[in-house]
Amino acid sequence: MFERLTPTDPDAILALMQAFQADPRPGKVDLGIGVWRDADGRTPVFSAVKRAEKRIWKRQETKTYVSFRGDAAFHEAVSNLLLGPATDGQWRAASATTGGTSAVQTALTLARAAHPDLRVWIPAETWPNHWVLARSLGLETRSFAYIDPDTQEIDRAGLLRDLDRAQAGDVVLLHACCHNPTGADPDAELQAAIVASLARTGAVPVIDCAYLGFGATPEEDSAFLRRLSTLPEVLIAFSGSKSFGLYRERVGLCLALADGPQARDVVENHLTRINRVTYSFPPDHGARTVTEILGDQTLRTEWQDELGSIRDAITTHRARLSEALRMRLNTDRFDRLTRQKGMFAMLPLGEARVAELRNAHGIYIVGAGRINMAGVTEETCATVADALATVLR
Ligand SMILES: Cc1ncc(COP(=O)(O)O)c(C=O)c1O
Known part of the structure; x- marks a missing residue:
């Protein structure tokens, strides 16, 4: 063989x-x-991580399975970190994944279940794995203009022209902040124009958030995410590898914003199934460490200082x-x-x-x-x- x-x-x-x-x-x-x-x-290792791990070690009495989508407290802690507490009428569905890579893969798998013939719009300059992940799922890919080669700044007109070609059912891959590889992020005006383009076409953003806190405070770095979250349907792929220095623990979250409670329930059902047929249960230790840090003001401040x-x-x-x-x-x-x-x-x-x-x-x-x-x-x-x-x- x-x-x-x-x-x-x-x-x-x-x-x-x-x-x-x-x-x-x-x-x-x-x-x-x-x-x-x-x-x-x-x-x-971040000292906030060491401290959180120590607390978990002292308290934890079992390592039995958690659930197919991971710990609900982790979903809530990271969702709140990225978007703030859920507002009335916002329907969040989430699953823990094995790092940010698998969060992107989960988001694309979910989108494919809804629209098997969707197109994935990927910035011409991006983390090369975006192409690999989309293609390995058998998805059609399109690129959209991102960088002007002369100035190495964002090609605003080219980007908006290309995004306007997306259709309902397609997904558009965006970087939440600290664009890899260029470091060029859309400013507030361009962010608003991207949201308007997506609202017009009905394409759904898949937002890769792997460097929260590397460009500005976590709150400031989530500005684009929060703007995009005003759209009716959104997919977010969060990685805890860089922002918490938990690379090898494989901390990730796939977060979906759905357009109503029934849609949220069916998305949760699919997220459960996606984990079930891949690794069954996502890793828990790193996710629990992140939950501990975000849930305790002292640890959270220490983490923010280290990130700072x-x-x-x-x-x-x-x-x-x-x-x-x-x-x-x-x-x-x-x-x-x-x-x-x-x-x-x-x-x-x-x-x-x-x-x-x-x-x-x-x-x-x-x-x-x-x-x-x-x-x-x-x-x-x-x-x-x-x-x-x-x-x-
Ligand atoms: C843009 C981007 N997304 C996602 C990831 C995935 O990170 P991980 O799977 O290690 O959490 C990376 C890692 O380099 C990245 O640069």
């Missing part, structure tokens, strides 16, 4: 990570994989790199780095320059130029900026 198998496409980020580890050069710099690292290159320090570091890294490039290349082209949000930024490199940076300078960058700002520390910034200036000149 196995002789009949042919290899699937290699995961580019994983391959890059392996090449970085195998590289013996002492000055190498990893700007690749999307994991937060501090100035010492560590991805520490990550955000401050990202802001500093962005400012430092933009300044270093301004000095070396005598241009304000990179000032946008200070306005854009989150862990990632796109640099106008292209695959040849990315290869040159890796081979000649030991600097590891994903694809055509996505960098993880976490790697641009006080220590590495000059090396990175020198090498970038060399290849960009």
